[in-house]
Amino acid sequence: MxxxxxxxxxxxxxxxxxxxxxxxxxxxxxxxxxxxxxxxxxxxxxxxxxxxxxxxxxxxxxxxxxxxxxxxxxxxxxxxxxxxxxxxSDVLKVVLNRLKDGLQRRINNTMDAIGKMSELINEGKKEFSATEKKTAMIYIERLNEIKEFRSVIRGFLRNVSEFIPEKDKLQRRS
Amino acid sequence: MxxxxxxxxxxxxxxxxxxxxxxxxxxxxxxxxxxxxxxxxxxxxxxxxxxxxxxxxxxxxxxxxxxxxxxxxxxxxxxxxxxxxxxxSDVLKVVLNRLKDGLQRRINNTMDAIGKMSELINEGKKEFSATEKKTAMIYIERLNEIKEFRSVIRGFLRNVSEFIPEKDKLQRRS
DNA sequence: TTAATTGTTTAGAACCTACTAAACATATTA
DNA sequence: TAATATGTTTAGTAGGTTCTAAACAATTAA
Structure with a gap:
């Protein structure tokens, strides 16, 4: 060659x-x-x-x-x-789908974990002292902030889906 | 605690x-x-x-x-x-910007490399044998296909930019 | 000026990932 | 059936990354 x-x-x-x-x-x-x-x-x-x-x-x-x-x-x-x-031929599609699925899975894992933590706090709530209650409040607040991201991310992922090009728009191979 | x-x-x-x-x-x-x-x-x-x-x-x-x-x-x-x-407070923005910049940089690097390769082929063209010319043709074709992705990716990145939320939409801290 | 406090840099250790070479499994040919 | 061709799995290794502990630098206090 x-x-x-x-x-x-x-x-x-x-x-x-x-x-x-x-x-x-x-x-x-x-x-x-x-x-x-x-x-x-x-x-x-x-x-x-x-x-x-x-x-x-x-x-x-x-x-x-x-x-x-x-x-x-x-x-x-x-x-x-x-x-x-x-x-x-349509790798771009494949790659973007992979990235999307990966992001989706990560977000889901994260959200599941966050959900479990919220529950945990609510269970223990009764026996908390005053100071602990205050801390618990802050935690719940923060966890809720994260939960709100979920819809934002969802919108983003929809965006990505729409972006993924159709196979026939990218022709290849003689 | x-x-x-x-x-x-x-x-x-x-x-x-x-x-x-x-x-x-x-x-x-x-x-x-x-x-x-x-x-x-x-x-x-x-x-x-x-x-x-x-x-x-x-x-x-x-x-x-x-x-x-x-x-x-x-x-x-x-x-x-x-x-x-x-x-x-606006980490989401920061993170998405980082991801965007990273992707942008990678794409630019790739495109630069692709451009250099095209040049290299064009320089050597004259002394190519018939078979080599055929191979060179295929390479040029493939490189051009990649170059076309650039505009697609650019569109995607614009998409991401638009998605990045405004700071004041996600308020934080008491 | 010396001693103490605090953050940064660095040499080496621990850990993890990706690779090779070789053993292995499977299918094909003789 | 034995011999060959081919792809997969695996044990061990090489290389790279990230961590720690300790040395270092810089600042503040005594």
């Missing part, structure tokens, strides 16, 4: 690896995707292992991760016994 | 620490903020060190982090030589 083109390809792989990392995913996930994204034909695990110079196990685990959330598709290649993969 | 209330406080601190971590920040950052958020008076470093049972160095570094991005404010407490801190 032409060394100039190889340099470009490797830069792209590097850039996408970094982007992946900065989004809280592993570097290799981004690199694998980048590789498939640039390729005009499906690649096997061994192809990827060779180009990225990583272990087979590493590639295996990370390609399954990509597959699991629909960024990559396993395809059959005539005459080969190996699994081959190609990139899915 | 009442053990029930202490339990609630510690749950809150734990929850916020986890939320912080899941947003890519350090656990202690979230815990420190949570502590100040619940407190009805400013706290000193040593107060926080004692409650969270962490080292002074750790607290120092992380409280400065919080201060640096405006989630926490250093306040003067009469008769004490120590620095005291209290939580800023």
């Amino acid at each position: 032409n060394p100039e083109l190889e340099k470009v390809r490797d830069s792209f792989i590097e850039t996408m690896g970094q982007l992946s990392m900065s989004l809280g995913l592993s570097q290799v996930v981004g690199q694998l995707y980048a590789l498939l994204y640039l390729s005009n034909k499906p690649l096997s695990l061994d192809d990827m292992v060779e180009i990225l110079e990583i272990s087979k196990g590493n590639a295996s685990v990370n390609i399954r991760e990509l597959e699991r959330w629909g960024a990559v598709r396993r395809v059959w290649v005539k005459g080969s016994r190996r699994d081959h993969y190609e990139s899915e | 009442n053990p029930e209330l202490e339990k609630v406080r510690d749950s809150f601190i734990e929850t916020m620490g986890q939320l912080s971590m899941s947003l890519g920040l350090s656990q202690v950052v979230g815990q420190l903020y949570a502590l100040l958020y619940l407190s009805n008076k400013p706290l000193s470093l040593d107060d926080m060190v004692e409650i969270l049972e962490i080292s002074k160095g750790n607290a120092s570094v992380n409280i400065r982090e919080l201060e640096r991005w405006g989630a926490v404010r250093r306040v003067w407490v009469k008769g004490s030589r120590r620095d005291h801190y209290e939580s800023e």
Whole structure:
């Protein structure tokens, strides 16, 4: 392969690896995707292992991760016994959905915990001394403030949903 | 302190620490903020060190982090030589701005890299063989697809900006 | 000026994550 | 059936991050 083109390809792989990392995913996930994204034909695990110079196990685990959330598709290649993969075209959608779901889950966890704490305070209330009651009041106030965020966040998530582009607006692949 | 209330406080601190971590920040950052958020008076470093049972160095570094991005404010407490801190009320705004800026920076980095790659291909073009030209074509096509995302992302970020609530809509502190 | 108080920096320890190499499981061919 | 090809799982390791303890710096008090 032409060394100039190889340099470009490797830069792209590097850039996408970094982007992946900065989004809280592993570097290799981004690199694998980048590789498939640039390729005009499906690649096997061994192809990827060779180009990225990583272990087979590493590639295996990370390609399954990509597959699991629909960024990559396993395809059959005539005459080969190996699994081959190609990139899915609407990654943006997939990525945003992932971010959204993640945020949603985190918020839900947080809100559940907050709810439990409110209950706990209300249960203990009766036996509180005057000072303790004052503290409890403040806690309840703060917890309620957080609860109010829930609707705000909900609005935000709706916003994100609306933003996620339709598949057919981003056509790909010759 | 009442053990029930202490339990609630510690749950809150734990929850916020986890939320912080899941947003890519350090656990202690979230815990420190949570502590100040619940407190009805400013706290000193040593107060926080004692409650969270962490080292002074750790607290120092992380409280400065919080201060640096405006989630926490250093306040003067009469008769004490120590620095005291209290939580800023519009954290949601601060957090969303941070997320936005972070995304923006990442996208810019990515786009810069993509631009450089396009140039590199165009420079080398002349001496490419037929096969290499075909590969180069594909690369250029893919890079352009990515470039198109820029405007989409820009739209999204505008969306986020609009979403960020005004300070006075979320009043706090008695 | 010395001693005490307080916040910051740093060297090393503890911890966690992601990787490799090798063993393993499964399917295919001979 | 044995031999080969392929993907997955796992034990151990390497590298990076974050923490602590202690040294340090700077300020205040005696």
